[in-house]
Amino acid sequence: MISKRVKKVPPSGIREFFDLVLGMPEVISLGVGEPDFITPWRIREKAITALEEGLTSYTSNKGLFVLRRDIAGHYREKYSLVYDPEDEILITVGVSEALDLALRAILDPGDKVVVASPHYVAYPALVEISGGKVLPLVTTPEEGFKINISKLKNLLKLEPKAIIFNNPANPTGVHYSNEELKKIWQVLSGKKTLIISDEVYDELVYDQKHSPFSSFSQEAKKRTILLNGFSKGHAMTGFRVGFVCANKEIIEAMTKIHSFSIMCAPIIAQIAASEALLAHKDINYMQSAYRRRRDYINKELNRLGLDNKLPQGAFYCFPSIKKFKLGSLEFAKKLLFQEKVAVVPGVAFGKEFNSHVRISYANSLENLKEAIVRIEKFLAKLK
Amino acid sequence: MEEILEILENNARVSLEDLEKLTGKSQKEISRAIKDYEKKGVIVKYKTVVNRQKIKGQRGVRALIEVKVAPQKDVGFDLVAERIYRFPEVKSCYLLSGTYDLLLVVEGDDINTVASFVSEKLAPLSQVRGTATHFMLKKYKEDGVILTKLEKSQRLAITY
Ligand SMILES: Cc1ncc(COP(=O)(O)O)c(C=O)c1O
Numbered sequence: 001m002i003s004k005r006v007k008k009v010p011p012s013g014i015r016e017f018f019d020l021v022l023g024m025p026e027v028i029s030l031g032v033g034e035p036d037f038i039t040p041w042r043i044r045e046k047a048i049t050a051l052e053e054g055l056t057s058y059t060s061n062k063g064l065f066v067l068r069r070d071i072a073g074h075y076r077e078k079y080s081l082v083y084d085p086e087d088e089i090l091i092t093v094g095v096s097e098a099l100d101l102a103l104r105a106i107l108d109p110g111d112k113v114v115v116a117s118p119h120y121v122a123y124p125a126l127v128e129i130s131g132g133k134v135l136p137l138v139t140t141p142e143e144g145f146k147i148n149i150s151k152l153k154n155l156l157k158l159e160p161k162a163i164i165f166n167n168p169a170n171p172t173g174v175h176y177s178n179e180e181l182k183k184i185w186q187v188l189s190g191k192k193t194l195i196i197s198d199e200v201y202d203e204l205v206y207d208q209k210h211s212p213f214s215s216f217s218q219e220a221k222k223r224t225i226l227l228n229g230f231s232k233g234h235a236m237t238g239f240r241v242g243f244v245c246a247n248k249e250i251i252e253a254m255t256k257i258h259s260f261s262i263m264c265a266p267i268i269a270q271i272a273a274s275e276a277l278l279a280h281k282d283i284n285y286m287q288s289a290y291r292r293r294r295d296y297i298n299k300e301l302n303r304l305g306l307d308n309k310l311p312q313g314a315f316y317c318f319p320s321i322k323k324f325k326l327g328s329l330e331f332a333k334k335l336l337f338q339e340k341v342a343v344v345p346g347v348a349f350g351k352e353f354n355s356h357v358r359i360s361y362a363n364s365l366e367n368l369k370e371a372i373v374r375i376e377k378f379l380a381k382l383k
Numbered sequence: 384m385e386e387i388l389e390i391l392e393n394n395a396r397v398s399l400e401d402l403e404k405l406t407g408k409s410q411k412e413i414s415r416a417i418k419d420y421e422k423k424g425v426i427v428k429y430k431t432v433v434n435r436q437k438i439k440g441q442r443g444v445r446a447l448i449e450v451k452v453a454p455q456k457d458v459g460f461d462l463v464a465e466r467i468y469r470f471p472e473v474k475s476c477y478l479l480s481g482t483y484d485l486l487l488v489v490e491g492d493d494i495n496t497v498a499s500f501v502s503e504k505l506a507p508l509s510q511v512r513g514t515a516t517h518f519m520l521k522k523y524k525e526d527g528v529i530l531t532k533l534e535k536s537q538r539l540a541i542t543y
Contacts, residue, residue: 021541031541038534121543170543237538292390292405299404342541369401 009125014329014348021342028371030359031342033170035235035315037289039272040282043236046275047268059267061259062251063091063243067274071243074277081215083245090251090258091265091273095200095229095242096122097258099164102196102225102244103130105253106162114155114163116147118318118349118356120170120198127164135160138352141320144309145172146180152187162194162225165213168201171349171358172318173294173311178211185216188223194250195224200242201314203233203283206291208312214245222247232314233283234276239269290315293361293368300372301359304379315362318346322355324382332357338381339374387416388425395429434530436522443490445474445519446497450485450505451512460484463510472500483515494518 012018021027038044062068068085075081083089092098099122107113109131115123116137124134135155139145147165165184168175176184188195197213214224229242244254258264294311301308301319308319321331328345335341346356361368386406390397399410406413420426435441452463460478464485468476475488491497501516523531 018541022539024540027540029540032538033542034538036536036538038536288386288389292386295407296401296404344541344543348543365401365405 005129005131009128012121012348014345017329017332017336017345020333021336024336024340027336027340027342028363028367028374029342030361030363030368030371031344032360032362034237034362035232035286036362036364037235037286039235039239040276040279042279042282043234043272043275047239047272050268050271055267055271057267059091059264059270061255061264062089063265064267064270064274067091067270068243070274070277071245075212075245079210079212079215081212081221084248087248088245088251090244090246090255091270092229092242092244092258093262093265094231094240095198095227097262098227098229098242098244098254099123099196099198100126100130101254101257102227102246102250103127103132103162104257105250106194106225107132108161111161112158114152114160114193116163116165118145118169118171118346118353119164120166121348123164123166132161136350137163138350141309141356145169145174145318146176147184149183149187152184156187156191156193160193162196163188164196164198166198167213168199168205168210168313170201170314171316171344171346173314173316175205175208175210175311175313177208181211181213182216185213185220189217189219193223195220196227197224198227200227200229201232202228204287204290204315205313206287206294210313225250230273230276233287234273234279235286236269236272236276239266239272241265241269241273290361293363293365296365297359297361297368297372300368304372304376306375306379315360317359317361318353318356319359320356321346324379326382328354328357334382335375335378339378341371341374341378387413388420391417391426391429395431432526432528434522436530442492444492444494444497446489446491447517447519448487448489448501448505449483449515449517450487451483451514452485452508453510453512454484455510463508466508466510467505470500470504472497472504483513 068089071089072083072085075083103126107130111132112135113127113132114135114137116139127134135158137151137155139147195213199212202210212226214221214226226245230236297317298308298310301317306319308317311317328347332343332345344358346353390405399413402413403410454460455462464476464478467473472489472491473487474490477486479486489497501514505511506514
């Protein structure tokens with residue numbers, strides 16, 4: 001009944017574990033991949049007003065022009081990066097849809113796509129569903145979970161159609177500096193490979209400035225499909241708004257699919273998103289809260305022997321559990337049953353990462369503190 | 384170091400250890416900075432925000448009182464303001480622009496106490512030209528804290 005393509009996508013091995021967590025009361029969860037903040041009021045209020053004004057229709061397929069214009073303005077101001085709101089920006093239903101569209105727009109059956117891992121779960125799955133073939137680029141803790149240039153060079157010999165690149169990254173919290181990105185770009189420059197750059201966490205960068213991958217040259221801009229959205233930095237996951245910035249030809253192809261399968265992103269969410277671009281104070285407030293929690297949790301994890309490198313972006317840590325001699329799923333299950341703390345097993349992000357767990361610090365300081373107390377108790381029993 | 388203020392403003396009970404972990408500054412530096420703030424009067428006091436509406440059988444009323452006063456030569460409003468804010472019934476006192484001059488927040492056990500404070504203490508002051516008393520019926524938000532209902536994120540306990 002089901003297509004071979006879809007069947008081939010392995011079911012998530014940790015779905016069961018997720019169900020365990022969801023069914024357990026009083027869990028302190030460090031397993032959440034979304035902000036603990038509720039959407040800032042001025043954004044919500046804008047959505048309420050829009051509803052009151054009866055703004056309930058479709059929008060143009062590409063999305064409200066004002067939103068595209070303001071996104072273009074945002075990129076121009078913040079990153080000196082110029083995209084034409086007429087034909088280089090498309091509003092999508094989250095980065096999730098944008099990713100799906102990008103892959104469907106560019107892949108022919110059997111096309112290869114480099115996916116750096118540990119990776120966000122959707123990447124390899126969507127590549128497979130779009131008929132592509134995943135070329136894993138495994139990064140290691142020793143490399144700081146950053147792309148190794150010679151590994152990348154080797155994979156480029158296989159002439160991949162695209163590489164999916166996530167900066168700042170889920171689940172590691174890695175953020176690439178401008179220099180590191182330039183080195184990666186140097187390897188890619190002059191080739192044909194397209195770069196799908198998922199920058200959904202770009203507002204959550206703590207110690208250095210973010211550079212969009214498309215900002216290095218005209219060629220980089222032409223070959224990069226830049227994905228971003230409002231879910232993380234603006235605490236708007238439930239609104240489901242994202243966007244793509246790319247060259248005209250790619251936007252046109254993606255819009256074609258989008259116009260048939262989605263039509264347009266919900267108008268209320270688009271209106272709320274355009275307000276979000278003005279909510280600088282709220283963004284800064286959340287960003288500095290995350291930074292403090294990051295500093296806190298990083299110190300505590302290292303103190304407990306969960307070796308962790310200070311993450312530079314997003315709201316995740318990806319510490320090693322190697323010395324406790326348990327697989328990541330087993331570790332997570334035991335921690336859940338014994339101390340009611342939830343973390344995400346590293347294997348969810350690639351089979352090589354069985355000696356890591358993902359810890360999200362998108363949680364109140366009180367909860368983080370309590371979680372640390374419980375983890376400390378748990379580890380003491382393990383030894 | 385303003386970050387310390389930001390954290391303390393939100394939770395005055397954060398320990399030195401936690402402040403160290405949150406800011407990356409040493410405990411020594413932090414306690415020196417705090418002492419300095421205290422000395423300079425930047426940090427005035429550590430207090431607890433109590434929502435008295437939640438205490439059963441709690442008596443007490445609050446009123447906002449607008450006061451029109453005649454300014455005095457050389458000292459302007461300061462002296463008359465002091466005359467007024469020294470009363471312990473006056474919880475807050477502000478000088479404002481606009482149709483009246485001082486805004487007071489006054490607390491008393493009941494309406495009568497506040498009324499007699501106004502008629503016996505405040506109104507008779509020679510510089511006071513007039514008052515308007517507004518009794519507070521309900522507190523929704525105070526100093527940035529919403530008192531009526533707590534919002535909680537409805538997110539799932541685990542997601543990718
Ligand atoms: C790396 C990454 N990309 C994309 C998404 C999906 O974001 P959106 O809510 O915009 O669909 C997530 C959400 O967890 C993510 O972590």
